[in-house]
Amino acid sequence: MASSHPAFELVRDEKVAEINSQAQLFRHKKTGAEVLSLVNEDENKVFGITFKTPPEDSTGIAHILEHSVLCGSRKYPVKKPFVELLKGSMHTFLNAMTFPDKTAYPVASANLKDFYNLVDVYLDAVFFPLLTEDTFEQEGWHYELENAEAPLVYKGVVFNEMKGVFSSPDSVMHDQTQRALYPDTTYGKSSGGDPKDIPALTYEQFKRFHQKFYHPSNARVVFAGDDAPEKRLAILDEVFSQFEAAPVDAEVKLQPRWNAPRQVSGTYAGTVDPEKRRDGMVSVNWMLDPPEGRAETLSHGILSYLLAGNSAAPLRKKLTESGIGESMLGGGISTWLRQPMAGFGLKGIDPADAEKVEKLVLDTLAELAETGFSEEQREAALNTFEFHLREQNTGGQPRGMNYMFTALGAWLHGGDPLAPLTFEAALEDLKQKAGQGHFEREIRRLFLDNPHRVTSKIEADPEQGAREAKAEEDKLAAVRARMDDAAIKATEERTARLRALQEEVDRPEDLAKIPTLTLGDLDRDIRTVPTDESDLAGARLLHHDLPTLGILYLDLGFDLKVLSADLLPYLPLFGRALLQTGTSKEDFVSLTQRIGRTTGGISQHRSLATKLDDSGTAAWFFLSGKSVPAKFGEMLEIMSDVLLDARLDNRERIRQMALEEKAGFEARMIPAGNSIVDTRLKAGLTEASWVAEQSGGVSYLQFLRDLVKRIDTDWSSVEARFRQIRNTLFNRSRMVVNLTADGSLLADAKSSLGSFVSGLPQRDATEQDWGFAVAPKSEGLVIPAQVNYVGKGANLKALGYNASAASAVVLRFLNTTYLWDKVRVQGGAYGGSSRFDLSSGNFAFLSYRDPNLLKTLDVYDGAAKALRAGIGESDLTRSIIGVIGDADRPEFVDAKGYSAMWRILTGTTDDIRQQRRNEILGASNADFLALAEAIEAIRDKGHVVVLGGEAAIKAANDQRPGLMEISKVM
Numbered sequence: 001m002a003s004s005h006p007a008f009e010l011v012r013d014e015k016v017a018e019i020n021s022q023a024q025l026f027r028h029k030k031t032g033a034e035v036l037s038l039v040n041e042d043e044n045k046v047f048g049i050t051f052k053t054p055p056e057d058s059t060g061i062a063h064i065l066e067h068s069v070l071c072g073s074r075k076y077p078v079k080k081p082f083v084e085l086l087k088g089s090m091h092t093f094l095n096a097m098t099f100p101d102k103t104a105y106p107v108a109s110a111n112l113k114d115f116y117n118l119v120d121v122y123l124d125a126v127f128f129p130l131l132t133e134d135t136f137e138q139e140g141w142h143y144e145l146e147n148a149e150a151p152l153v154y155k156g157v158v159f160n161e162m163k164g165v166f167s168s169p170d171s172v173m174h175d176q177t178q179r180a181l182y183p184d185t186t187y188g189k190s191s192g193g194d195p196k197d198i199p200a201l202t203y204e205q206f207k208r209f210h211q212k213f214y215h216p217s218n219a220r221v222v223f224a225g226d227d228a229p230e231k232r233l234a235i236l237d238e239v240f241s242q243f244e245a246a247p248v249d250a251e252v253k254l255q256p257r258w259n260a261p262r263q264v265s266g267t268y269a270g271t272v273d274p275e276k277r278r279d280g281m282v283s284v285n286w287m288l289d290p291p292e293g294r295a296e297t298l299s300h301g302i303l304s305y306l307l308a309g310n311s312a313a314p315l316r317k318k319l320t321e322s323g324i325g326e327s328m329l330g331g332g333i334s335t336w337l338r339q340p341m342a343g344f345g346l347k348g349i350d351p352a353d354a355e356k357v358e359k360l361v362l363d364t365l366a367e368l369a370e371t372g373f374s375e376e377q378r379e380a381a382l383n384t385f386e387f388h389l390r391e392q393n394t395g396g397q398p399r400g401m402n403y404m405f406t407a408l409g410a411w412l413h414g415g416d417p418l419a420p421l422t423f424e425a426a427l428e429d430l431k432q433k434a435g436q437g438h439f440e441r442e443i444r445r446l447f448l449d450n451p452h453r454v455t456s457k458i459e460a461d462p463e464q465g466a467r468e469a470k471a472e473e474d475k476l477a478a479v480r481a482r483m484d485d486a487a488i489k490a491t492e493e494r495t496a497r498l499r500a501l502q503e504e505v506d507r508p509e510d511l512a513k514i515p516t517l518t519l520g521d522l523d524r525d526i527r528t529v530p531t532d533e534s535d536l537a538g539a540r541l542l543h544h545d546l547p548t549l550g551i552l553y554l555d556l557g558f559d560l561k562v563l564s565a566d567l568l569p570y571l572p573l574f575g576r577a578l579l580q581t582g583t584s585k586e587d588f589v590s591l592t593q594r595i596g597r598t599t600g601g602i603s604q605h606r607s608l609a610t611k612l613d614d615s616g617t618a619a620w621f622f623l624s625g626k627s628v629p630a631k632f633g634e635m636l637e638i639m640s641d642v643l644l645d646a647r648l649d650n651r652e653r654i655r656q657m658a659l660e661e662k663a664g665f666e667a668r669m670i671p672a673g674n675s676i677v678d679t680r681l682k683a684g685l686t687e688a689s690w691v692a693e694q695s696g697g698v699s700y701l702q703f704l705r706d707l708v709k710r711i712d713t714d715w716s717s718v719e720a721r722f723r724q725i726r727n728t729l730f731n732r733s734r735m736v737v738n739l740t741a742d743g744s745l746l747a748d749a750k751s752s753l754g755s756f757v758s759g760l761p762q763r764d765a766t767e768q769d770w771g772f773a774v775a776p777k778s779e780g781l782v783i784p785a786q787v788n789y790v791g792k793g794a795n796l797k798a799l800g801y802n803a804s805a806a807s808a809v810v811l812r813f814l815n816t817t818y819l820w821d822k823v824r825v826q827g828g829a830y831g832g833s834s835r836f837d838l839s840s841g842n843f844a845f846l847s848y849r850d851p852n853l854l855k856t857l858d859v860y861d862g863a864a865k866a867l868r869a870g871i872g873e874s875d876l877t878r879s880i881i882g883v884i885g886d887a888d889r890p891e892f893v894d895a896k897g898y899s900a901m902w903r904i905l906t907g908t909t910d911d912i913r914q915q916r917r918n919e920i921l922g923a924s925n926a927d928f929l930a931l932a933e934a935i936e937a938i939r940d941k942g943h944v945v946v947l948g949g950e951a952a953i954k955a956a957n958d959q960r961p962g963l964m965e966i967s968k969v970m
């Protein structure tokens with residue numbers, strides 16, 4: 001099946017059994033472009049083109065270019081071809097990413113025609129982008145001057161995005177550490193861009209960077225999937241042959257090694273609690289040598305797992321049990337840099353304790369090198385890796401994407417792209433060496449005997465935010481002072497011109513050039529999942545007969561409606577406690593190892609939704625696990641131990657988990673600010689959303705802070721709550737058992753499942769009234785951040801909207817046109833969108849890393865008017881295609897079984913799904929008008945939640961008194 005093309009030379013042609021693919025490596029004769037063509041049966045086809053783009057400074061040049069090439073190209077001269085694809089293709093992946101040494105452009109689709117469309121637009125974008133000065137200014141940075149009296153300000157999408165990134169202490173820490181570890185190479189720069197340095201970048205430098213690096217001679221292309229391999233080469237040659245060879249030196253230089261460790265410290269904008277300081281972070285980091293081959297990268301992965309892969313891993317355990325900090329930082333070796341970095345540390349410490357942490361890390365590693373890992377530890381780690389390598393479960397991500405990034409690790413630096421895709425030989429080798437002291441020797445070689453080490457520390461500086469804002473103001477004022485009248489006028493005009501350009505719409509004939517499917521290319525029918533339902537010892541058994549390649553996927557669901565409302569905030573910790581406190585038979589280290597040796601993993605989570613028939617809330621707790629058939633019985637024994645015998649009296653472990661949970665939530669505050677606003681906004685609207693906030697929103701954070709204290713002062717009442725949950729929740733008469741496995745595995749599984757379920761308690765249980773009452777509230781939640789997350793919403797059903805699935809088409813259009821333009825392009829936020837849940841009727845507008853506040857609310861208030869303007873035929877078609885694409889996104893087999901169960905638990909029958917699909921396919925202008933009317937009502941009747949900086953929130957309240965009730969969250 002060797003494919004060929006005269007323009008390409010075939011360099012390698014091998015079967016890679018581990019990924020069930022024929023791998024062919026080609027070299028484009030004229031330009032030297034390299035192509036990895038993976039032929040397999042995966043319908044979820046992937047294409048990706050990657051360039052080496054090592055930056056020489058921290059102006060964010062590679063990152064700004066990544067944004068800009070997607071803003072119009074030779075064949076597709078519209079403002080945002082990327083957004084057109086986002087709106088109207090069946091993509092299963094569509095994005096671009098900047099790394100410290102490369103920029104990658106991957107796309108994926110399960111529809112062949114759609115796939116070729118995506119490849120075509122992406123190839124034209126990277127090689128023939130328009131890259132106008134306007135695009136550079138909009139995506140990168142520019143001066144904005146409203147009028148001659150107004151202050152001069154910086155604007156730009158990446159400028160603002162990076163301000164948001166640097167608002168997160170974790171990002172500040174990571175940036176500081178990486179810079180310190182590789183001071184003499186490209187890794188010593190901030191590839192995303194440091195907001196202080198971004199304004200030094202010029203348009204000329206930007207253009208030159210593209211010319212130099214975005215060239216076939218510097219390209220690595222990956223194709224993977226079931227599309228025709230010959231056609232891949234033909235598509236590429238058509239583009240590559242337009243270039244002459246231009247070899248470019250983009251090699252990432254090696255950082256020279258040091259002979260002695262170093263220290264680095266810094267600060268971030270944050271608050272300090274003078275009573276008990278918890279604002280410090282410290283980690284001990286090493287630079288490693290480039291790995292030699294697959295055996296070494298696999299060994300790095302397994303060693304990281306052995307040291308810190310779960311809470312029972314000795315180094316993680318030592319750090320978290322030390323009481324010095326709140327949770328672990330880093331977690332081992334990350335192999336995506338040419339010389340990998342490794343780091344272990346703690347966050348939530350008193351900065352004065354930094355040296356203690358350093359000593360603890362080094363002492364623990366020395367101890368482990370001496371005493372070694374136990375056989376149980378090694379076996380658990382090796383089995384866990386082997387299970388995941390064979391399963392190749394990439395979750396929602398197309399598998400081919402993983403192949404691409406895995407191959408690039410070595411390929412980018414002149415190594416073999418195929419070796420990283422294999423694992424059998426390397427795994428066999430490690431299994432041999434593991435018992436002979438291999439990992440212990442590696443601890444010495446990689447860490448203890450390696451002087452290229454940095455101890456990196458940061459702490460909060462309460463003045464930093466104001467100081468940086470002042471420095472930026474001063475810098476701008478100085479620029480402003482140097483401007484003469486002509487320059488001021490020119491900047492004003494430029495500001496107006498840029499805004500006018502942003503308002504301009506593309507010509508329909510240009511938009512029509514973007515290739516698209518037609519409605520006729522779409523399946524009219526929903527995809528269904530086989531489900532057999534039966535009774536199993538009083539529980540409800542659902543079985544999905546799907547090809548699972550010999551693995552059994554099991555979800556055990558328990559109805560949360562039997563719990564009283566005051567118990568709900570305890571659930572996340574309760575779930576963790578089941579798996580991480582041990583049982584009366586064994587401690588949690590031994591239990592964790594038993595899970596690792598026996599299964600492909602056991603996990604827990606909760607799911608919440610408003611039921612479709614308005615009969616209330618579906619609220620479930622799940623314990624899920626997977627195993628091979630031979631280990632299924634043993635997995636059930638573990639599950640039974642965990643459900644009935646977890647050590648809920650293990651105060652020490654529960655205290656550590658509460659601290660970790662709190663630190664984890666606080667760290668998410670900035671990167672996930674929009675979802676925190678979303679959760680808070682809806683908490684007063686429906687019962688399911690209220691529970692979600694109680695057990696995962698700002699209320700939950702407050703609960704955790706209080707709980708951490710109560711564990712010390714009032715443990716017996718805390719323990720009593722945990723017991724009460726277990727004694728009420730685990731009840732087989734309110735239980736669903738969901739099994740996804742080949743039909744041939746069912747008979748055996750069913751008999752062991754039957755005795756397992758019979759061993760669980762059976763109780764009378766009544767549904768509790770959680771006392772939820774609709775009570776929307778407008779709030780300003782203050783955190784130390786330079787950007788805002790602005791939300792506004794309401795329940796549309798309550799406002800009289802007759803919910804139709806066609807609303808998804810309207811939202812897709814709204815999100816990719818009006819909100820994209822106004823909130824992101826013109827407003828300078830990283831993102832802005834709306835969300836609507838068909839079942840509950842909850843609607844929210846949300847912005848992400850937003851420099852504005854009131855202006856964004858005004859944009860939301862104008863949305864109805866934008867919808868009333870109606871939609872053209874081609875936009876309508878594209879939006880329908882996009883929504884169907886989302887609905888048909890391929891799921892991994894375990895997710896198929898889980899989704900089918902969740903639809904049953906929420907009352908979403910196949911008839912309803914088909915009806916919804918029909919509504920989507922038949923979406924029309926009338927749907928736009930109907931939703932416009934509902935959204936119109938949000939303007940006056942909706943409520944507002946903002947998470948952001950204190951100054952911004954106060955200023956907004958001054959302008960619109962009574963807009964928000966202000967409270968400090970961090």
Ligand SMILES: [Zn+2]
Nearest residue numbers: 063067158161
């Ligand atoms: Zn970006």
